[in-house]
Amino acid sequence: MTGRVNVFYVRVNVELTASRCFNTLSVTGSAICLLNIEITLALCVCCVPRERCIFLFFFIELKKSIFWNLRRLFYGPLLLTHHQRQSAIFINNEWHASVSGKVFSTYNPATGEKICDVQxxxxxxxxxxxxxxxxxxxxxxxxxxxxxxxxxxxxxxxxxxxxxxxxxxxxxxxxxxxxxxxxxxxxxxxxxxxxxxxxxxxxxxxxxxxxxxxxxxxxxxxxxxxxxxxxxxxxxxxxxxxxxxxxxxxxxxxxxxxxxxxxxxxxxxxxxxxxxxxxxxxxxxxxxxxxxxxxxxxxxxxxxxxxxxxxxxxxxxxxxxxxxxxxxxxxxxxxxGGKSPNIIFADADFELAVEQAHQGVFFNSGQCCTAGSRIFVEEPIYEEFVRRSVERARRRTVGNPFDPTTEQGPQVSAEQQSRVLELIQSGITEGAKLECGGKAPPSKGFFVEPTVFSDVQDHMRIAKEEIFGPVQQIMKFKTIEEVIERANNTEYGLAAAVFTTDLNKAMTVSAALQAGTVWINCYNALSCQCPFGGFKMxxxxxxxxxxxxxxxxxxxxxxxxxxxxxx
Structure with a gap:
């Protein structure tokens, strides 16, 4: 269901359409309390059952927190009395129309509907x-x-x-x-x-x-x-x-x-x-x-x-x-760009490796330059790793970004969705085994199902090109020397990961990998204190x-x- 969003979403001087419909979400006065919010939620036009409402879930969780501070958190966000016209050009601390008079539209990728025009x-x-x-x-x-x-x-x-x-x-x-x-x-x-x-x-x-x-x-x-x-x-x-x-x-x-x-x-x-x-x-x-x-x-x-x-x-x-x-x-x-290798050794913490490999490629709908899409798994645990990865991908919830159970939203645009689906088809054509996913769900928006390939070969497009989508490629290796050579056999060198309980092995492999960042027994552990960038292209x-x-x-x-x- 869609509707006009009057208060909670709007600080720009435009009308937004969205998958959430808080037509009545307004709180007046300087004192904001949970009662106001719950009353407002009861009046809102809901698009999911109340027990799955992202905002009710969010407020209840905050209430439980020891850091609960309603005035600090909500006074600015909900009382929208300033900061208009954020769809224009910002020069010299002022908002301007474009010299040409042209505008372009931005869209909600979860619905395909227009949000607003921008200068x-x-x-x-x-x-x-x-x-x-x-x-x-x-x-x-x-x-x-x-x-x-x-x-x-x-x-x-x-x-x-x-x-x-x-x-x-x-x-x-x-x-x-x-x-x-x-x-x-x-x-x-x-x-x-x-x-x-x-x-x-x-x-x-x-x-x-x-x-x-x-x-x-x-x-x-x-x-x-x-x-x-x-x-x-x-x-x-x-x-x-x-x-x-x-x-x-x-x-x-x-x-x-x-x-x-x-x-x-x-x-x-x-x-x-x-x-x-x-x-x-x-x-x-x-x-x-x-x-x-x-x-x-x-x-x-x-x-x-x-x-x-x-x-x-x-x-x-x-x-x-x-x-x-x-x-x-x-x-x-x-x-x-990147085409980051994630190397899983047989002695790794198996549960940790499966979950981190899953998050490493599917986080943000796979739209990460660091996505660990090339997963190299040591032969003794390969079959079980594929099985467990497929199970986890099938459990991944895809849908409305404002539903608290959603793990994965859409791709950013129809063009990006089409590119991901085209690369998935190339994987099938070139002989990789499609374990799950591979299609766009039958709903509006630019969604792609969580997709897992096994039996992927290094020469395939899905193993060489940056997909920027929810596509996991799992490959088998036998020796350290082999996996280092294959991991480095790419034009990219942004990130990599190693999962093992052997410290010497972890340090040996991380030193040999041609990547600006190497994670050991974790993935996407970024910090503003640590330099980030890539080798090669x-x-x-x-x-x-x-x-x-x-x-x-x-x-x-x-x-x-x-x-x-x-x-």
Whole structure:
């Protein structure tokens, strides 16, 4: 059932259609209590039975928690009295229509229905944003003169505002991407908040060093902001990736022109409203929704942009690196595709390995660059591992992102759904054994069934190409030497995993794997303190951690001749 969503979803000046129908969800006054919420839920137009309502479940679980604080959590998200027009272009802390007058539509992938129209930025809008960013970065500007500790305070304030509005942002993220609400709230929102706070803490701790040099010289280094940074965010984790990009750039004192993915622009645009509310000077952050071949290409080739950071496909990453080289040789950070191996040895904790392998590929509907889709299982446990993996995949619940029992939502778009189904068919054609799934469920939305293949060979397309969907490929191996060679036999090198109880084996294999991140007896254990990036065609540079900060600074050496005056 669909309906007009009046209050809970809407901070933008548009009408949204969604699979949840909270026509009557409104709470007035400064005092918010559980009674208000339960009354409202009783009045809402429900699309699932009350006992399966995601919001009732969510509130009851929060009530049980020792951290229950209704006013802090719900005052901002439910009393929607500010922050309008987050479907426009954000430049100089103001909302603008596109120069061309064009708009594009964003859709709810769980229903296929239109959410709203968004202003479509192109080269002319990029020019305006770059001009604003350059002005904000100019010598003598408020931003350039601001103390580093004050930059950190603004980032801490931004994190607090995201936390205040976390229920709303999680709802918007689930509408725009199709991911389950519980995942949006407990994974994406918490990751976003932690990332902003982590880089806020670094703002006044970025420093150079003094260097002892020969002769009567005093030498020091300074780590200075690069300048205007172009940033292009993917559609699979739009909110988290916005934090990964903005956090280090702003901590170091840069200004930003950021483009969200055209499929999922809404939460990124909402961050623009919070940027202004937090007190960042005009022009420091500019957000331009638009298409890659127009707005994205203009960012990559713009002579007024000093660095570009991109997360997305390897194919597009190559185009961005080429454009950066042909323009002003701007600095480039690329986090690209992956085809990550997950190696399961016979001595592994079997239950742990099955569940972690399942989550490692099916999390976020398989739409993760780190997805462990190539699962190598040692021969003695191969058959049992396949059987248990199929059982687990068949139990995986697929459906409404706002149903608390849902583990998997849709693919982000009809195009992505079609690509996943085409690759599944290629696996069948090339001789892999389809154990379960393989089809689109008979419902509206861009869903794909959890799919498991066994007897997969290394030459097959499903073993070589990044699928970006809920497709698990299980392969057999006999020796350590064999599995290391096969695991590394790919153009990608983003992530990998090893499951074993033998510490020596774990360290030997992890050292041999050509991947930027290797997990041992876990999967997707990411942290904002740890650098993240890939080997080979999975990109260059690193995000997160102290190393991620260095991607946003230039190192300057200053040498001064000492007077050598005799005393």
């Amino acid at each position: 479509e930025a192109d080269k002319a809008d990029v020019d305006k944003a770059v001009q604003a960013a350059r002005s904000a970065f100019s010598l003598g500007s408020v931003w350039r003169k601001m103390d580093a500790s004050e930059r950190g305070r603004l980032l801490f304030k931004l994190a607090d505002l995201v936390e205040r509005d976390s229920a709303y942002l999680a709802t918007l993220e689930s509408l725009d991407t199709g991911k389950p609400f519980l995942s949006s709230f407990f994974v994406d929102l918490q990751g976003t908040i932690k990332t902003f706070r982590y880089f806020a803490g670094w703002a006044d701790k970025i420093h150079g060093s003094t260097i002892p040099t020969d002769g009567e010289y005093f030498t020091l280094t300074r780590h200075e902001p690069i300048g205007v940074c172009g940033q292009i965010v993917p559609w699979n984790f739009p909110l988290v990736m916005t934090a990964w990009k903005l956090g280090p750039a702003l901590s170091c004192g840069n200004t930003v022109v950021l483009k969200p993915a055209e499929q999922t622009p809404l939460t990124c645009l909402y961050i623009g409203a919070l940027i202004k509310e937090a007190g960042f000077p005009p022009g420091v952050v500019n957000i331009l929704p638009g298409y890659g071949p127009t707005a994205g290409a203009a960012i990559a080739s713009h002579m007024g942009i000093d660095k570009v950071a991109f997360t997305g496909s390897t194919e597009v990453g190559k185009l961005i690196q080429e454009a950066a080289g042909k323009s002003n040789l701007k600095r480039v950070t690329l986090e690209l 999975s990109g260059n540079g690193r995000e997160l951690g102290e190393i991620g900060l260095k991607e946003y600074t230039e190192v300057k050496t200053i040498t001064m001749k000492m007077s050598g005056k005799k005393s």
